[in-house]
Amino acid sequence: MNTETRNISVNIRPAVIADLQKIIDLDAEVTxxxxxxxxxxxxxxxxxxxxxxxxxAESATPSDFLGFIVGEVRAWEFGSRPCGWIFAIGVDPEQRVQGIGEQLYNAMCEAFKADGASAVRTMIGREDxxxxxFFRAQGMMGGPFIELEKPLD
Known part of the structure; x- marks a missing residue:
């Protein structure tokens, strides 16, 4: 496993309709x-x-699709102040460990700050x-809430 981090030149931008199929394809490949x-x-x-x-995220030249991140600012559920929630992140497996995920994460955090959020949260499977x-490397740790679940069978 290559653990060397290389930052490549990446364009980070809001998604447009031409990105939709690329997002679908990358998510299917990853999940x-x-x-x-x-x-x-x-x-x-x-x-x-x-x-x-x-x-x-796309490469600066040539314009290859490298990854995506999805999130929104939510507020007041169970007393939570406005915070950003990341729902999904995906980076082309062939392009990992080059700082792309970190650049996407940082862009999302900046967008959340601009929207008035003071924290960022996500939820991941225990085995993931x-x-x-990745999220721990970005400085994230356990937060103040506990997820509860019950099967509806």
Whole structure:
């Protein structure tokens, strides 16, 4: 495993409709699940709306799609002040460990700050070591809330 970090020249920008299929394809590659309807809905809900962001990364030259991040500012659920929630992040597996995820994360945090958020949160599976390591490397740690769950069978 190559652990050397190389930062490459990346353009970070809001997603446009031409990015949608690239997001669908990358997410399917990373998760092993094709979720076209889900991503079409996310795209409609998270582009061009205040407090909601779908941000993409592409190489400076040539313009290759490298990754995406999705999040929104939420407030007052269970007493929480306005904070940013990251729902998904994906980086082309062939382009990892080059600072792309960190650049996407930082761009999302800046967008959240501009929207009035004072913190960023996410939720990951206990067994998801890849994302756990990534978010911990960004300085994230356990927060003040506990997720509770009950099967509805």
């Amino acid at each position: 092993g699940l094709e979720k076209k309807d889900y991503w079409e809905d996310r795209f409609d809900r998270f582009t061009e709306r205040d407090g909601r962001h779908l941000i993409v 070591q890849l994302n756990m390591s």
